[in-house]
Amino acid sequence: GQQLNQSPQSMFIQEGEDVSMNCTSSSIFNTWLWYKQDPGEGPVLLIALYKAGELTSNGRLTAQFGITRKDSFLNISASIPSDVGIYFCAGQLRGGGSNYKLTFGKGTLLTVNP
Amino acid sequence: DGGITQSPKYLFRKEGQNVTLSCEQNLNHDAMYWYRQDPGQGLRLIYYSQIVNDFQKGDIAEGYSVSREKKESFPLTVTSAQKNPTAFYLCASAGGSSYEQYFGPGTRLTVT
Numbered sequence: 001g002q003q004l005n006q007s008p009q010s011m012f013i014q015e016g017e018d019v020s021m022n023c024t025s026s027s028i029f030n031t032w033l034w035y036k037q038d039p040g041e042g043p044v045l046l047i048a049l050y051k052a053g054e055l056t057s058n059g060r061l062t063a064q065f066g067i068t069r070k071d072s073f074l075n076i077s078a079s080i081p082s083d084v085g086i087y088f089c090a091g092q093l094r095g096g097g098s099n100y101k102l103t104f105g106k107g108t109l110l111t112v113n114p
Numbered sequence: 115d116g117g118i119t120q121s122p123k124y125l126f127r128k129e130g131q132n133v134t135l136s137c138e139q140n141l142n143h144d145a146m147y148w149y150r151q152d153p154g155q156g157l158r159l160i161y162y163s164q165i166v167n168d169f170q171k172g173d174i175a176e177g178y179s180v181s182r183e184k185k186e187s188f189p190l191t192v193t194s195a196q197k198n199p200t201a202f203y204l205c206a207s208a209g210g211s212s213y214e215q216y217f218g219p220g221t222r223l224t225v226t
Contacts, residue, residue: 031213035217040202040220042118042204042206042219042220043157044217045215045216088156088157090215092213094213101147101159101162102215104156104157105156106154107156
């Protein structure tokens with residue numbers, strides 16, 4: 001099945017630093033979602049984007065829906081130890097018989113050193 | 115509390131046995147999904163259902179079966195035909211005007 005190209009695969013940063021990660025696709029999407037997964041738990045939805053060019057914030061997190069509809073970015077400002085986890089992007093192309101089906105990136109593993 | 119429950123959290127089985135993983139949601143969502151997660155592989159779609167009594171194969175359906183007899187429930191059976199069943203299994207649901215999928219806490223299956 002199709003997968004998104006998510007980068008970087010992993011990041012090691014110091015507490016207080018800003019973080020950026022992104023996803024790119026060869027196909028267009030009209031929804032982008034960003035999730036965070038703690039070890040041994042299910043992913044939790046962080047931000048949902050529905051419009052090309054849209055910039056949305058959730059606390060220290062900011063995500064953007066690329067203007068080409070083929071990419072999305074997630075930024076975390078002033079990282080803290082509890083930001084540790086795996087961050088996944090997911091794209092969706094609504095329409096046809098698969099309105100709710102998502103395509104996931106392989107994730108970015110974030111480690112924050114206190 | 116509205117949400118998705120999966121049980122059990124940990125499951126151990128002997129090779130050759132079928133095992134059924136439970137997924138229940140009280141969000142009144144129409145669509146439900148099963149994913150498999152292996153280290154470094156991300157989430158891979160096994161089966162999904164957009165309506166009661168109907169479901170479709172995802173990308174890795176071989177060795178798995180599902181049923182959708184009730185809107186709230188979407189159990190997954192891992193059959194003995196699945197060659198590498200040990201994995202973390204995640205259930206999700208979506209519905210209404212939102213296309214966002216919400217996940218359960220997962221079941222870690224170990225087959226020896």
